[in-house]
Amino acid sequence: MIIHVKQDAKEQEIQELTTNIKEAGFEVHRSDGRNRTIIGLIGDTSKITENDMKRFQVVEDAHRISAPYKKANRHFHEDDSIIDIDGVKVGAENFMVCAGPCSVENEEDTVALAKRLKAAGANTLRGGAFKPRTSPYAFQGLGVEGLRILQTAKKETGLPVVSELMSTDYLDEFVEMVDVIQVGARNMQNFDLLKAIGKTNKPVLLKRGMSATMKEWLMSAEYVMAGGNENVIFCERGIRTFETATRNTLDLQTVPVIQKESHLPIVIDPSHAAGIRHIIPSMAKAAVMSGANGLQIEVHQDPENAWSDGQQCLTPDEFDELMTTINMLLEIEKKTTGMEAIVQK
Amino acid sequence: MIIHVKQDAKEQEIQELTTNIKEAGFEVHRSDGRNRTIIGLIGDTSKITENDMKRFQVVEDAHRISAPYKKANRHFHEDDSIIDIDGVKVGAENFMVCAGPCSVENEEDTVALAKRLKAAGANTLRGGAFKPRTSPYAFQGLGVEGLRILQTAKKETGLPVVSELMSTDYLDEFVEMVDVIQVGARNMQNFDLLKAIGKTNKPVLLKRGMSATMKEWLMSAEYVMAGGNENVIFCERGIRTFETATRNTLDLQTVPVIQKESHLPIVIDPSHAAGIRHIIPSMAKAAVMSGANGLQIEVHQDPENAWSDGQQCLTPDEFDELMTTINMLLEIEKKTTGMEAIVQK
Amino acid sequence: MIIHVKQDAKEQEIQELTTNIKEAGFEVHRSDGRNRTIIGLIGDTSKITENDMKRFQVVEDAHRISAPYKKANRHFHEDDSIIDIDGVKVGAENFMVCAGPCSVENEEDTVALAKRLKAAGANTLRGGAFKPRTSPYAFQGLGVEGLRILQTAKKETGLPVVSELMSTDYLDEFVEMVDVIQVGARNMQNFDLLKAIGKTNKPVLLKRGMSATMKEWLMSAEYVMAGGNENVIFCERGIRTFETATRNTLDLQTVPVIQKESHLPIVIDPSHAAGIRHIIPSMAKAAVMSGANGLQIEVHQDPENAWSDGQQCLTPDEFDELMTTINMLLEIEKKTTGMEAIVQK
Amino acid sequence: MIIHVKQDAKEQEIQELTTNIKEAGFEVHRSDGRNRTIIGLIGDTSKITENDMKRFQVVEDAHRISAPYKKANRHFHEDDSIIDIDGVKVGAENFMVCAGPCSVENEEDTVALAKRLKAAGANTLRGGAFKPRTSPYAFQGLGVEGLRILQTAKKETGLPVVSELMSTDYLDEFVEMVDVIQVGARNMQNFDLLKAIGKTNKPVLLKRGMSATMKEWLMSAEYVMAGGNENVIFCERGIRTFETATRNTLDLQTVPVIQKESHLPIVIDPSHAAGIRHIIPSMAKAAVMSGANGLQIEVHQDPENAWSDGQQCLTPDEFDELMTTINMLLEIEKKTTGMEAIVQK
Known part of the structure; x- marks a missing residue:
């Protein structure tokens, strides 16, 4: 300094x-x-x-001259980290395609959708069981029952599952039942939650806070890593700006900046950034070419009847179509989703 | 709708x-x-x-035409709510003056400072025991020992105490040991924490999230109130904007807007908004004239040696001088800190 | 309404x-x-x-239900507009690649660079003659002499030229000497300038103001079009947010939103958004896949000795390399820069 | 550096x-x-x-260590500058109260209102003749005829007049007909306009750009001063943030920051910041206690029938009531509007 x-x-x-x-x-x-x-x-x-x-x-x-983060810092860890999600790799040339519904609603639909997504090329399944809702009167998620449904979907498809943890009260269940613990934007600086997750060895998908600087985001990764858990994946999901035509402003510049500062992978969630269906495919494609290490996309078999965030879900058909182009772009970027390995599972 | x-x-x-x-x-x-x-x-x-x-x-x-908050909504509760903090009233003509160090450091200094603050006109004492720090390597607060010191300071001065709770793990200790549970900006949408506090009847000082809209802030109050705890006090502490000359931008327009929308009191924290000592007195005075129901100000007996946020603490002398003007303004505003009642305690 | x-x-x-x-x-x-x-x-x-x-x-x-813009509104003009820049087309499947130095410095370097850029695949040449500088003491551009140098570069290469107009005082010179009048971010709501340009028929590159909403941006296009000049191209160059790791935040979501609302083309300037060299190539590639109708990129033969904005210029070699990938992406997007036509000129 | x-x-x-x-x-x-x-x-x-x-x-x-502004810098000009507006002083203990309609509509109403405002304590009259409107189809102001009406109002009341100049095309008329040239938020970085005004000696009210940092604002003042015109008054009118409950966020922290950095006076415009009538009085009072050197407030004799911005105008009665409290606060702040001198004119 x-x-x-x-x-x-x-x-x-x-x-x-x-x-x-x-x-x-x-x-x-x-x-x-x-x-x-x-x-x-x-x-x-x-x-x-x-x-x-x-x-x-x-x-x-x-x-300050030297960065305040050490474990997340590429300066002390030159090679790209590769995070292993129960066999699916993320980082360097390994590309994550995480898709699924905003909220898990029931077993039948979730399993059916998971099969469709896998066929289209997703290598991980997302689904909300505990939902951070602005209103106390809104649907708050199925809770542990939602996690159980995700487990069934995994058993049927082999896709590792990703779900959001909102409180240390359910940490044990998450460690047991999911493959990636997602930390939502609103909890990016819930330091007690980060510390608790840092004591597990479960991969973490750390969403960027709605008004978090990249430096603060790196420091939140550092909180997890300081506890011993170095399996952190960053996830950009849009930041809050003055623009109201979209829900948030997707900041793709994070990709090259984070990759220069850190060895950890970074994936992009265009669904929450946009908040509007028609914007998502173009932003997903842009994300691949920004150099991101993966995507997280909301898909629902019937968006008009989704229990939450239906206006920002792709249909399975739209997802199929998107993946066709994504796969062409991954070839240009020399990246792979490793689907061959998963399909054989 | x-x-x-x-x-x-x-x-x-x-x-x-x-x-x-x-x-x-x-x-x-x-x-x-x-x-x-x-x-x-x-x-x-x-x-x-x-x-x-x-x-x-x-x-x-x-x-939407009707607001999504009900319990916090002035439409269904026309009169100003008055929150009782172990005898100190906040709301309507009752003005909160909450002062104290950023972090509690030791008993002797805390008690001595509390006496000075009370003499200058503070009617509540703030002090951090659990500190939300951006870096996992920074001082994280004295923890429960800090709460114990605040209790001693209260015993010596009669000033009710305010401290920040960061996790439900310590809720019982807070209910027992403090008079107001502060929810920090980073936890404004930590919905599980809000729900847990909502089941107590302890007054809550709910800070505005760094990029929270007023509507979201009202919804967070609604989370607490929906659980049965209606003792919520809003606290504006600056929002995040593009301006870098100050740490945050103090949004005093919240005062008339929140007071129109809600019956709950709103107090202003100019210390965290500014992040720079010389700005604080003028903003504190402006806050009174904005119609706010109180102030929260950081004071340290020796800011150059504070363990955290020394650059934004007033000295006790500066606080004395500020309170002289504040008292003149309270007279114009026809508000009172109720110090007569406290002094007699 | x-x-x-x-x-x-x-x-x-x-x-x-x-x-x-x-x-x-x-x-x-x-x-x-x-x-x-x-x-x-x-x-x-x-x-x-x-x-x-x-x-x-x-x-x-x-x-409001119906949008306040009419001439810019896709509702009343269903097909994509194609703007003709002295033979180079922009819009629909026609992709603009506009490259060149931040400031025009001298004839020899400008002509040499223009030849390199054309060889690499640029179809238009940018160069600043009048520079909007934050400081009155900084280099303000070569003025009309800069426009003359651009004319020479056009004569030598056939590339149409784009330059920024800051004041109606020089409108006649711009109409005579450049092919596209650029309106800078700081002048997006300089309504008198927009009105004056609206009375010419010169193509306009309208940059988004640093804190302009998309709706305001559309209204600024409407100002130009209301005067009779319908040759407007939007250019996103980053918006101002709280993030300080980059100069501005590039908002690629503008591309699908603007294209849904309007029939006018939109191009992306990643150089000014990033303000840092290493970020530019990935954002340029992302921009193509976002569906943009073109790119504007700063290139300087020797960025370390550029008179302005050297830290955000690509070298000609970096631009060559970038264009190789851009051309692969344009094929996927079924777009063309129309270089065949230009090369024959 | x-x-x-x-x-x-x-x-x-x-x-x-x-x-x-x-x-x-x-x-x-x-x-x-x-x-x-x-x-x-x-x-x-x-x-x-x-x-x-x-x-x-x-x-x-x-x-950078030393600031890039020199003429605006308090470091080189320790005493507060006092700007003389045809006899009304602004700066140090001299407080500006500038009131009037958003747009000048006709002579009779303007003169009648000016008399009411003067009686209530205003020492300068504002009125828009050239209006920067987002839409090309909206009322654009009366133009030079509006300036003539302001001159008549001045003759009748002695109040110096303030009006916004949008283009150098009308600089001569403004120099002749108004006492303060207002530069609007959208033109804060219209450098050609600033340079032209810098060559006159007319006082300038320089509004802060909607997303301008304080440093950029100081540099815009420097543009005017570099030309020789040192009569610059800053005017904060709210900045653009994510909050949508108010039109802009009023940043009162500018007052102590600008006054520390510069010797020039700074006044506050709560009308444009709020965009909602009921917020204005509390923010005007807060502004006085923030240490500001003046206020600019929109007043209209019949806001429901104002041609522009009626939703943010006070009525003359509301302005009367506000001035009663403002005068009490000015006494505490030891400031004066110098009304005695004006009334004798």
Whole structure:
């Protein structure tokens, strides 16, 4: 971290500041320019922030040089991480295609849909059992029964399942019953939840908070990884902006930025970003060419009768059609969904 | 809710739509204009959203008329609610002045500071025991020991205490040891936490999420109230915008808007919004004149040595000076902190 | 437009409102529901806004049904518009590849670069002569001399040229010397400039304002078209959000939304959105698959010595490599840059 | 400006960089830390940006230390500037109360309203003659005839007049006919307009762009001042955020921030920020206590029949009532509107 000392600082104030910094465990590199003194902190700055330095009156400004994340940082882990989801690989040239309904509604439909999705090329199945709804009066999901249905769908198709965990109260059930724990946008900075998941070894799909910076997102991954669980997959699902024509603004620039900063894979969820059906296919295709490591797409056999988010679900036919183009693009990108392996299961 | 049917809709499609709506438990008021049919839903629409209607292909657009919140809604509760915090009242003409350190650090300093704050006019004491920190490597708060210190400070001063709860794991301790449970910005849509707090009768200070709309904020209050706990106080603490000169943008327009929509009190936290010391006094004074029902301000006896957020703490002297003006403004606004009652305790 | 009358409105107030609306030239369709009256306005509502109705105390809310833009509206012009830029077509299956330096610096480099770009597959040449710079002390562009250099580059390569006009003072020179007048993000709502350009028949590249909604953007196109000039091409160049890791957030969802609302083509400028070189190729490829009608990309023969925006320029070699993939994607999308025609020129 | 060189930079690359910087006219202060080299630029950095440095591959990051604005900078002009508007002073303890209709509609009403406003305590009159309307089909203002009406109102009341200039085409008329040229939010970065106004000596009310950072706003003031016209007054009118309950989000934190950075006065326009009548009085009072140097408020004798923005106009009675409290607050703030001087005119 580099500290700019105020121009009118007295020598004694600078001395006190450097003493303070040394007591906090850092070495100090001081450089006196003609008008101004600059102080460099040497040591592990991941536990302090720029603000920790700005509390000193003599400090004009502070700029971090090394990133505050270590385990998520590509600097210390040059190769792409590949996350293993019960046999399905995500990361590097391995592409995730995660599809399924917003909410799990019943066993028959879920199993039938899972079969269709697998046939179309999905390699993982998503389905909500616990739903974060803005209104306390809205349908809140089937709960553990939903997880059980997902297990059945997995048994029938071999597709690993992804579902959202909203509270540590159900962590044990999730560890037992799902293959990927999804952390929703609203819980990206639910630090107690992240810590608890960090103590398991279950793969995590970490959605970006609606107004989270990429740096904060990386720090939330760091929370999980600091606990020992390094199986984190980022998932961009749109950020909140002033634009109201779409539900959120899909930020595909995250893909190259996150991939430069981190070795972890990043997948794109165009369904929640758009919130409108007709936008989803073009954004899914764009996501592949942005270099993303996967997609998460909502599909429902009958969107007009979906219990939640029907306006943003593709039909199975639309998904089929989309996958035809996706597969052409994956060839250009030299990526694979590894469907051959799954189909043989 | 008013539904605009697509201009090219066929009669049969409109019939199917109205059947669907009736099956969902609503009465239908249909109006056929020259170019277009409009359908009004009659009944309790709080459990559905506009999107639930947009999933039907024949629907062009849907607009809610009655608000989706009921218990928080001024429409059904005309008078201002007054929340009782162990004797200190907040709401209507009763003004909350909540001050204290970002983090509780030790007993001696906390008690000494609480005495200074009370003398200056604070009627409640804030202090963080569990801290939501962006980095897993940063100081995470003293935990339950911090709550114990706040209890001691209360015993010494009579000031009710406010502290942030981050997880249902510590709900029992909070119910026992604090007077107001604070829900932080990052947890405003941690619905499981809101539900759990809703089953207690402890007053709640509900901070606005960093990118939450006022409507979502009202819905989060509704989550708490739906459980039976109607002691909710809103707290605006700045929203996230493109501006980087300040940490967040303080949105004082929330005060008249929330007070029009809801009977619940709303207080302002200028410390977290600004993130810079020199901005806080002017924003605190502005907050009083915006019509707010209270203030939450960070004060530290020695900001340069605060363990967290020192750059945004006032000194006790600065707080004294601020309170002098605040008291003049409260007189203009015909509001009171009720200090006479507290001092006699 | 649909107006929701307040629930407690008196009959006389409703009568006054409808009289008012009729005097403004609209027919009224009134529908009295059980709790509430809804009023529909029939007629050309493009000249009024929802706010014009909300000024009446008796009005609770107003929602526009038909879009306020007419000439830009696909509803009244079903087929894709194809804009002719001195022989290069943009729109429908015709794809624009516009490349060149941020600022025109000198004749020799500009001509040499234009030849390289054409060889790589660009079908139009961009170059700034008048530069909108945040600081009055920064380089402001070569002015008319820059336009002259672009003309020379066109003579040497046959590539039509695109340059930004900042003020009506130079409109005549632009009409004479460039093939596409670019309106920059900062001038998207410079209505006097739009009106003046609307009286020419020169193709216009209309950049989206940094915080403009898509609806406002469509209305700015409408300003140009209302004057008689229907040769408008939209250009998305990133919007301003809270994210600071990139200069702006590229909003590719504009592509399907604008194409649904309007018949006009839309192209993507990933250079200004990203503001960082390494992000540009992946976003350019994503843009093609989003369905965009073209790209605008900054290329400089020596970015380290560019007079402006060097950090976001590709080198000619990087552009060559990018175009190889772009051409594969255009084949999938069944689009063409029409290079055969240009090369023969 | 401080430059962080990349950690793996070779000595020769650093040498080339410093040579480059010296050729651009700066002195270089180099500091070699254990892991990294830092380079300080000494000289007038106002004509370069951080990006100008980031174009060099060897540069990791660059941070400006001294602000890029000079004439607007309090550092070089310690005392508050006081702008003289034909006898009415704004700045330091002199408070501007600028009121009037959104659009000038006719002479009789404008004169009558001006008299009422003056009696209530306004010291300047606002009125739109050229209106920036989102739609080309909406009422665009009376034009020069509107300016003539404002002149008549001034003759009758002595109140100096403020009106918005949208294009250099009418600069001469504005210089002759108004006392303050208003630059609207949409034109804050219309640099050609700013330059032209900078060559006059007319006071300027510079509105903040809807998504402009405070730093960009200061740079726009610098554009005007660089031309020689130092009579700039900032006007905050709300910024664009995700919140839709209000038209814009009023950012009162600008007041202490701008006043610390600059010697120029700053006034607040709560009418355009809110866009809703009932919010305006509380925000106007909050603005005074934020330390602002003035207010701009829309008042219309009959908001229900205003030709534009009626939903955000106060009635003259509401303005009277507001001014009663404003005057009490000005006493606390030790500020004055100087009405005694005006009344004697």
